Amino acid sequence: MKKLKEIRLLLKKHQQKSNDKTALFYKTGAGDYAEHDQFIGVRVPDLRKIAKEFAGLTLAEMQSLIESPINEERLLCLLILVQQYQNAEGQTKDDLYHFYMGNLNYVNNWNLVDASAHLIVGAHLLTADKSVLLALAKSQIMWQRRIAIVATWYFIRSDQLGWTFKIAELLLNDPHDLIHKAIGWMLREAGKRNQEMLIAFLDQYGCQMPRTMLRYAIEKFPEPQRQEYLKRKGESKNCIKRTDS
Numbered sequence: 001m002k003k004l005k006e007i008r009l010l011l012k013k014h015q016q017k018s019n020d021k022t023a024l025f026y027k028t029g030a031g032d033y034a035e036h037d038q039f040i041g042v043r044v045p046d047l048r049k050i051a052k053e054f055a056g057l058t059l060a061e062m063q064s065l066i067e068s069p070i071n072e073e074r075l076l077c078l079l080i081l082v083q084q085y086q087n088a089e090g091q092t093k094d095d096l097y098h099f100y101m102g103n104l105n106y107v108n109n110w111n112l113v114d115a116s117a118h119l120i121v122g123a124h125l126l127t128a129d130k131s132v133l134l135a136l137a138k139s140q141i142m143w144q145r146r147i148a149i150v151a152t153w154y155f156i157r158s159d160q161l162g163w164t165f166k167i168a169e170l171l172l173n174d175p176h177d178l179i180h181k182a183i184g185w186m187l188r189e190a191g192k193r194n195q196e197m198l199i200a201f202l203d204q205y206g207c208q209m210p211r212t213m214l215r216y217a218i219e220k221f222p223e224p225q226r227q228e229y230l231k232r233k234g235e236s237k238n239c240i241k242r243t244d245s
Contacts, residue, residue: 007076050076066106067106081096109143110178117150122150126154126160137171164190181212184215187213
């Protein structure tokens with residue numbers, strides 16, 4: 001595959017000096033959630049330029065990239081996939097969506113999920129049966145649960161907010177901090193569109209929410225309102241009353 005050789009030469013050309021910050025930022029240290037991942041030090045702006053240059057890759061060529069142990073190669077594949085999906089029609093869109101869904105095991109770091117889930121899964125399901133999101137939200141694989149909630153970002157942009165709150169409710173008790181952050185982020189985005197819906201959700205579930213999730217969700221609230229929700233969260237008696245009511 002000549003194009004893949006060209007891509008890998010370009011990636012090598014754009015490599016930055018390695019440092020310990022990458023391992024800390026993406027949690028690739030021993031025992032971390034992305035211990036498996038490898039980074040070669042190519043910046044996202046450079047990956048986006050390469051993606052535009054190689055926007056015509058075949059699915060077979062992209063399969064080789066998505067299976068790579070190198071994070072930047074998987075991210076490059078996803079950036080190309082997003083471009084192709086946005087420019088495709090009909091059956092080709094279906095094929096690209098199914099390619100993504102068939103390779104979920106390789107969408108296995110937060111940068112990969114956040115660059116693609118809403119623009120492929122969310123976009124594809126906007127006017128379709130969304131029940132696959134329920135299956136993803138119940139997955140034992142943390143990245144698939146993150147895909148489920150981040151995919152709803154596309155719905156939010158189209159003023160369809162219900163699924164964000166539905167998936168957030170399903171994942172309220174998720175054990176992983178990365179899910180807490182993603183849910184809080186999506187709730188915050190939904191609140192920009194309809195603050196009343198966000199407040200109703202927070203009034204019902206705010207005391208149950210992990211603190212990180214709550215902090216992300218209320219980040220744009222006026223300070224007195226933020227402090228009221230944090231105070232309520234910190235007072236167990238109030239929480240019991242709120243969740244029992």
